[in-house]
Amino acid sequence: SQTIHQWPATLVQPVGSPLSLECTVEGTSNPNLYWYRQAAGRGLQLLFYSVGIGQISSEVPQNLSASRPQDRQFILSSKKLLLSDSGFYLCAWSVMVGFGTDTQYFGPGTRLTVL
Amino acid sequence: GQQVMQIPQYQHVQEGEDFTTYCNSSTTLSNIQWYKQRPGGHPVFLIQLVKSGEVKKQKRLTFQFGEAKKNSSLHITATQTTDVGTYFCAGTKGFQKLVFGTGTRLLVSP
Secondary structure: OOEEEEEOOEEEEOOOOOEEEEEEEEOOOOOEEEEEEEOOOOOOEEEEEEEEOOEEEEOOOOOEEEEEEEOOEEEEEEOOOOHHHOEEEEEEEEOOOOOOOOOOEEOOOEEEEEO | OOOEEEEOOEEEEEOOOOEEEEEEEOOOOOEEEEEEEOOOOOOEEEEEEOOOOOEEEEOOEEEEEOOOOOEEEEEEOOOOHHHOEEEEEEEEOOOOOOEEOOOEEEEEEO
């Protein structure tokens, strides 16, 4: 069966510090991978998605970046965190099995607080 | 671009009352999905609807896809405290990526 891991679960970082969040998927090959951010009590904001190794699409201009060094590994990074980067970061995977059937499966998330 | 809105944003009900959230897309969809996010948790897939006018049930939850495939609803009969959370619809068109709705947060008081 497929599983998705994210770490760390929680993180407190000072403004201006770097960030690296990692997401890995097991039990599937060539998944679509996604990074979302969710502010407290708000909806899901798609940040990046990837359909293959080295292929990254950015949805929102910001000081974050994403990389996919391996098929089932997705990394979210920042060189200098801002206060506005605080939020709940969710990684998700999907496999397109047919026309318009892109069900997404989410990881447990990382709760980031920037002080 | 494609937008998916949900109403209401928030609803507080007494246990045993019914609850409905509505989802509206700016474009015709290939399918609609529903997810539930418990407080402090991550979104979990509930169901997918594909056909125009389709209705599916999961115990006390009834999901409906509109005839024009631009709207959908989730109805919960006789809510329980375990129904607390945020419900998201998500739509896709063809092979385009899923677009999540704005979410409806449900609070159920015992």
